[in-house]
Amino acid sequence: MMEEDETLELYDLHYSDLMALSSSDHKLPLTSENMEYLESVKIAIMKNLGPSGPGLLAITGVPNASILRRTLLPMARKLALLDNEDRKLVLKDHGLGSDVPLKNIDRTVSPFAMQLRYDRDPYVNSLRNSNHSPIEHHGSDVGSLNEFKNLGNTFKDLGNCMMELGLHLARVCDKIIGGHELEQCLLESRSAKGRLIHYHSILDNRILQTQSLKDTRHKSKKIAKTNHDHSDLWQQWHYDYGVFTVLTAPMLVVPENSGSCQSCDEKECPFSSGHTCLQILYPVTNSVKMVKASSGSFIVQVGESGDVLSKGKLRATLHSVCRPKNMENVSRETFVVFLQPAWSKKLSVYDFSVKDSSSNGGCSRICDEESECAKSSSDIDKLVPPLCDRLKDGMTYAEFSRETTKQYYGSSGLQSKR
Incomplete structure (x- = not known):
């Protein structure tokens, strides 16, 4: 078990409070007591998303969302371990890539992605008023592939729910900060990226190796070499570069038996106790902390564009995903929605209000902050390209995205060999 000072219990923002704060038309009159309470919630939001906070919080009590999470997340592992040809059929049927x-x-992560579109009224969420009733899918239903028949619909339903949460939170932050920058830039983008992600256990890679050897024997006697060097991290240290990232509390699962079988029954790990395997570099103490969140919650973290567009009043979260220690058969399933500005949205480093006379303006403050955080770990310092090296004044979001990807993962990027 982790020590208490190594964990971070997220602030829980209840869905009803989020709706009350984002609404411009209160159906019921607010008493002074209610207004005082909502004001305290605003303060808590900024305390957690602002410059002195961790840059993330949890949203709880979202109606009808738990069943979608329980339906969608287990499909991640099943998809990851499918035969390549069968998986192609499923992904094509449901519009995923x-x-x-x-x-x-040897991959340690299998993501399945879809571009999600905002409806005409992105704040109208049918999940709020009805129980989830999946629409029958009439694509491929060959044998066991039939278990994926509602994959696309469930993916979209949960994704739309999470987009709505992000939009409401953007509206609340705008009200607190002043202006309409965050909400408006999300609406102008008209879309968000959803990713269903399976983080492989070591057992999963053994299953994939066995499948590969079977295929190899059919085609040739040559045996493929595999890399068994498993890092302590499923995902290296990085900043997301959108406005908000909304993710389900992950599901940590372990097969009922440890045989090399893709169809092994799975169960959620009882020992997880709210640990998400998400870890952040906590700016207050300049130390690494493991994030804890309840299973029914959604985690929202600030991305670098949110940091820039809010003029530094929100703080981007430096984070990674770690493997549970001594638990080689545990996998991690989650669903993530990346809320981002329109590709043509221009970003300005000069939006930062700082007393600085250098030619880099506010960007110098960002570099100073990142350098201070990086001092806690030389490894992190080597893996995270500074924002001021990736963002130049007047860049569009598309240009910033390309430069960030290049410096992290390009041929000479800091994480290109990982």
Whole structure:
């Protein structure tokens, strides 16, 4: 178990409070007591998302969301371990793709992505007023692939719910900060990226290796070499570069038996106790902390564009995803929605209100802050390219996105070999 000072219990923002704060038309008159309470919630939001906070919080009590989480997340592992040809059929049927080579049997993460579109009224969420009733899918139902028949619909339903949460939080932050920058830039983008992600256990990679060897024997006698060097991290240290990232509290699962079988029954780990395997570099103490969140919550963290567009009043979260120690058969399932500005949105480093006369303006403050945080770990320092090296004044979000990806993962990027 982790020590108490190594964990971070997220602030829980209740869905009803989020709705009350974002609403411009209160149906019931607010008493002075209610107004005082909502004011305290505003203060708590900024304390957690602002410059002196961790840059993330949890949203709890979202109606009808738990069933979607329980339905969608277990599909991540099943998809990851499917035969390549079967997986292609499923992904094509449901309009999903992937941004990693899924034939690589040494991969530690299998993401399945879809571009999500805002409806005409993105704040109208049908989940609020009705129980989830999946629409029948009439695509491929060959054998066991039939278990994925509602994959696309569930993906979109949960994604739309999470987009709505992000939009409401953006509206609340705008009210507190002043202006409409965050909400407006999300609405102008008209879309968000959803990713269903399976973080592989070591057992999963053994299963993939066994499948590969079977395929190899059919095609040739040559046996593929595999890399068994498993890092302590599923995902290296990084900042997200959108406005907000909204993610389900992850599901940590372990097969009922440890045989090399893709269809092993799974169960959620009882020992997880709210640990998410998400860890952040906590600016207050300049130390690494493990994030804890309840299973029914959604985690919202600030991205670098949110930091810039809010003129530094929100703080981007430096984070990574770590493997549970001594638990080689545990995998991690989660669903993430990245809320971002329109690709043409221009970002300005000069939006930061700082007393600085240098030619880099506010960007120098960002570099100073990142350098201070990086001092707590030389490894983190080597893996995270400074924001001022990736963002130049007047860049569009598309240009910033390309430069960030290049410096993290390009041929000479800081994480290109990982």
